[in-house]
Amino acid sequence: MESTLKEYFGFSKFRPYQKEIVEKILDGKDSLVVMATGSGKSLCYQVPPLIAKKTTVVISPLISLMQDQVMALKQRGIRAEYLSSAQTNRSAHGNAESGQYDVLYMTPEKACVLTTSFWSRLLISGICLLAVDEAHCISEWGHDFRVEYKQLGRLRDVLPNVPFVGLTATATEKVRSDIISSLKMKNPHVTIGSFDRENLFYGVKYSDRSSAFMDELVKEISKYTNSRSSTIVYCTTVKDAEQIFKSLNEEGIEAGIYHGQMSNKAREESHRAFIRDEFYVMVATIAFGMGIDKPNIRHVIHYGCPKSLESYYQESGRCGRDGIPSTCWLYYARSDFAKADFYCSEARTAEQRKAIMESFMAAQRYCMLTTCRRKYLLEYFGEKYGSVNCGTCDNCTNSKNESDMSREAFLLMACIKSCGGHWGLNLPVDVLRGSRSKKILDAQFDKLPFHGLGKEMPANWWKALADQLISRDYLVETFRDMYKTVRVGPKGVDFLNSCSPDHQPPLYLPSTSEMVGDKKGTDVVGDAGDGFAPLKFEGLSQAEAQFYKMLVEERMKIAKKTGTAPYAVCGDQTLRRIALTRPSTRARLANIDGVNQHFLNTHGDCLLQSIQHLSKEMNLALDGEPNTETLTPRKVITVPNNKRLLPAKFEAWKMWQEDGLTVHKIANFPGRAAPIKENTVIEYILEAAREGCAIDWTRFCEEIGLTQQIFTNVQHVVLKVGKEKLKPIKTELPEEVTYTQIKVCLLMQEMGTSAEGISSGHHHGCGVDRSSNEVPKLSEGSDLLCHAVEGRPNRESLVDNVNGGSSLGKSEDAVSDLLFGSENTEQLLSGADGSPNSRKRQKVGQIAVVEATESSILHWLENFDDGVSLSDLLEHFSGSKEEAIVDLLNNLEGEFSIFRKNDVYKLM
Numbered sequence: 001m002e003s004t005l006k007e008y009f010g011f012s013k014f015r016p017y018q019k020e021i022v023e024k025i026l027d028g029k030d031s032l033v034v035m036a037t038g039s040g041k042s043l044c045y046q047v048p049p050l051i052a053k054k055t056t057v058v059i060s061p062l063i064s065l066m067q068d069q070v071m072a073l074k075q076r077g078i079r080a081e082y083l084s085s086a087q088t089n090r091s092a093h094g095n096a097e098s099g100q101y102d103v104l105y106m107t108p109e110k111a112c113v114l115t116t117s118f119w120s121r122l123l124i125s126g127i128c129l130l131a132v133d134e135a136h137c138i139s140e141w142g143h144d145f146r147v148e149y150k151q152l153g154r155l156r157d158v159l160p161n162v163p164f165v166g167l168t169a170t171a172t173e174k175v176r177s178d179i180i181s182s183l184k185m186k187n188p189h190v191t192i193g194s195f196d197r198e199n200l201f202y203g204v205k206y207s208d209r210s211s212a213f214m215d216e217l218v219k220e221i222s223k224y225t226n227s228r229s230s231t232i233v234y235c236t237t238v239k240d241a242e243q244i245f246k247s248l249n250e251e252g253i254e255a256g257i258y259h260g261q262m263s264n265k266a267r268e269e270s271h272r273a274f275i276r277d278e279f280y281v282m283v284a285t286i287a288f289g290m291g292i293d294k295p296n297i298r299h300v301i302h303y304g305c306p307k308s309l310e311s312y313y314q315e316s317g318r319c320g321r322d323g324i325p326s327t328c329w330l331y332y333a334r335s336d337f338a339k340a341d342f343y344c345s346e347a348r349t350a351e352q353r354k355a356i357m358e359s360f361m362a363a364q365r366y367c368m369l370t371t372c373r374r375k376y377l378l379e380y381f382g383e384k385y386g387s388v389n390c391g392t393c394d395n396c397t398n399s400k401n402e403s404d405m406s407r408e409a410f411l412l413m414a415c416i417k418s419c420g421g422h423w424g425l426n427l428p429v430d431v432l433r434g435s436r437s438k439k440i441l442d443a444q445f446d447k448l449p450f451h452g453l454g455k456e457m458p459a460n461w462w463k464a465l466a467d468q469l470i471s472r473d474y475l476v477e478t479f480r481d482m483y484k485t486v487r488v489g490p491k492g493v494d495f496l497n498s499c500s501p502d503h504q505p506p507l508y509l510p511s512t513s514e515m516v517g518d519k520k521g522t523d524v525v526g527d528a529g530d531g532f533a534p535l536k537f538e539g540l541s542q543a544e545a546q547f548y549k550m551l552v553e554e555r556m557k558i559a560k561k562t563g564t565a566p567y568a569v570c571g572d573q574t575l576r577r578i579a580l581t582r583p584s585t586r587a588r589l590a591n592i593d594g595v596n597q598h599f600l601n602t603h604g605d606c607l608l609q610s611i612q613h614l615s616k617e618m619n620l621a622l623d624g625e626p627n628t629e630t631l632t633p634r635k636v637i638t639v640p641n642n643k644r645l646l647p648a649k650f651e652a653w654k655m656w657q658e659d660g661l662t663v664h665k666i667a668n669f670p671g672r673a674a675p676i677k678e679n680t681v682i683e684y685i686l687e688a689a690r691e692g693c694a695i696d697w698t699r700f701c702e703e704i705g706l707t708q709q710i711f712t713n714v715q716h717v718v719l720k721v722g723k724e725k726l727k728p729i730k731t732e733l734p735e736e737v738t739y740t741q742i743k744v745c746l747l748m749q750e751m752g753t754s755a756e757g758i759s760s761g762h763h764h765g766c767g768v769d770r771s772s773n774e775v776p777k778l779s780e781g782s783d784l785l786c787h788a789v790e791g792r793p794n795r796e797s798l799v800d801n802v803n804g805g806s807s808l809g810k811s812e813d814a815v816s817d818l819l820f821g822s823e824n825t826e827q828l829l830s831g832a833d834g835s836p837n838s839r840k841r842q843k844v845g846q847i848a849v850v851e852a853t854e855s856s857i858l859h860w861l862e863n864f865d866d867g868v869s870l871s872d873l874l875e876h877f878s879g880s881k882e883e884a885i886v887d888l889l890n891n892l893e894g895e896f897s898i899f900r901k902n903d904v905y906k907l908m
């Protein structure tokens, strides 16, 4: 089995459950396979025919999907074909019944109309399996019910003794038993894998659907397309799809569009071009749902709340099927929630309507969630998720911004209670906002003491608060037919009982993006996983990343020549392995996971030549030995129970601490749109340390040239001049001691980190030339210390390479001044972002000269709703050079803190 796997698929190991399922099939047992998207279900029915030397018939719902799978299998040397009205190969039917295909695809419609004689002949030629892919379509309880799937049970009678396997990525218990009974399975072997897609990052943002939002969305997508990351934007309506498509086109971004109102031909062409990387973004309605088999989709964006959590899981599951970290963002508007009627119109019975409504509500709750999204998704599908923090969704990685909302919660709940608790949310919110509508006047709700008390907040703000209270069981939502009513639940009653009009016990709740956006009156547009883009190149040096890009080009050439999709030639993960190892011989190439026999025979020599040529050109050695760690796809990120770090900061920390990259490498990482300053990277890492992320201090100190000697010296100086300001400390120390080193010392001291593991200073640092590891005791001092304390550094006594191998020292002072100035160190240590005091002013004559820092710029921009031009910025921050300001602006833009439109900078 393993050699078949390697020969045809190039993989050296089966993934969990695969081997066992294949064995059961070969034993002739019926099977039900419920495993996550991208977990490798297809392989379970593709391997048996290669071993049994008989045909597997695969029932698949869409022609496009079958065509793609056949294309990919052919690239692996597997004899595959499909039967459908779209088949142009006239001999396909005859070849199929005479058993000339290993894998034969067909739609359920086709399977039901094929004659008994076709099946009888195939039985004689040899059929080892009938596989029903996307088997949830069999069940009326499934979210994609297809009547034709229901007929498949009839094939049992014509194919006695042939094992059946049903495969799906989503199936509740009810759907599972429906599949088993509809396919008349006998005592099937059932496999239920985890639904967790570890390599996917989940995030949600509120969208106000404004043109500014659209601009930002387009900008975000253009970043993805620039890095050639395939992206799908799912829209809930054709109109939205067309609008986004138009906006992308206006910005010169080549995109495809796919929806039900297009002709079949136009859809096929769009699909074909997307999977062939002729463009990198596809704007689609859910008509593009199951029919896409491209494994290297890096981003799935949902523009609008999906109709069910099941379909969200399916559609977002198209992302990162090759195991490489990828992102799934959902942008919802409150108006999306009003589509219940529309979705329910598909229902034929009251029960179906209830089921549709429930799964739509689950999707809505997903949008409003302030806790771990992965946990919610998994538990919805009945899987227990042990942790409360996955570290790979926006709620687990972003700062929560919790605040005491006891007064607002009191007003809302008391108002709902006073209105009788049998209305939806609109009415009590209107009462709070002081509406004098007929309904309110008729019911005399304008006489309630709460009438008008909440008018300073927009209606959506109150609704978002209500959602929070519902998710925490203070309020209870009930359905009657299609109408939702909201009442105060027992927990809410307890809360109200503990309140008086003047006093409410604290109730801390996080502000959702919708609440923040409404409060500020600004658009809140998603920081769409910016920090994750570089992960594609994780573990690759700059040169290797470049090499990888060149291999992508080579693959494209091969794909074009062969008339196939690049991913079918070979996967991104395999290319990455080739970029890391640069094999020089066929044997070495064959050893790489993902390289199969057919690929080796057809493209091996040509690729080896390219590898040799490119390696020479880039001065990279052939036959490298990567460590296994860099070859294994990983989770998106792992977060130490941390909720407050911004993604960019967390990412910097992760690259340094977990991936072992140097500050210099992180600052100049090839996946980044533009390099960032090394000092910014250091700042990020230190902030992560403050937030509780582990830091290898020994390595960190080594990198910034901080020796035990300097550490001790700083301690001494702090005793003398205090630690309130950095400048006096710096003045007391030799010139070569940098602000960064001082800052790190202070932070380590503050955190109670010992200096024991730090280098004693033979190679780095500015201590006297101590040859032992001895750490000077406080009372002992040193030459340097004496000079330092007296403010007379003896520069001759310093070792030459003060900054060691680090390039940090080069423009340290200029940058340090910018970063630290004469700020109060307490502020620095507590991360002074955004605080008004972090703006530095120097008095020059009578004029206050303001220097630019990231926080001072952000703070200043807060005053201008309409934004500020670059010349205004230059004038205001006259204490800084133009390049420095532009640099800071670029950084802030890169972090999505600000954005620029028509040369005006605005706060995000």
Ligand SMILES: Nc1ncnc2c1ncn2[C@@H]1O[C@H](COP(=O)(O)OP(=O)(O)OP(=O)(O)O)[C@@H](O)[C@H]1O
Binding pocket: 011, 012, 013, 014, 015, 018, 035, 036, 037, 038, 039, 040, 041, 042, 043, 168, 169, 295, 317, 321, 322, 571
């Ligand atoms: N044993 C394996 N080793 C390495 N990669 C594998 C293995 N099995 C499958 N894969 C790869 O995993 C990716 C997803 O596999 P596959 O298409 O079979 O998933 P799936 O479970 O059928 O997903 P979906 O529900 O989306 O159809 C493919 O790129 C495939 O080549």
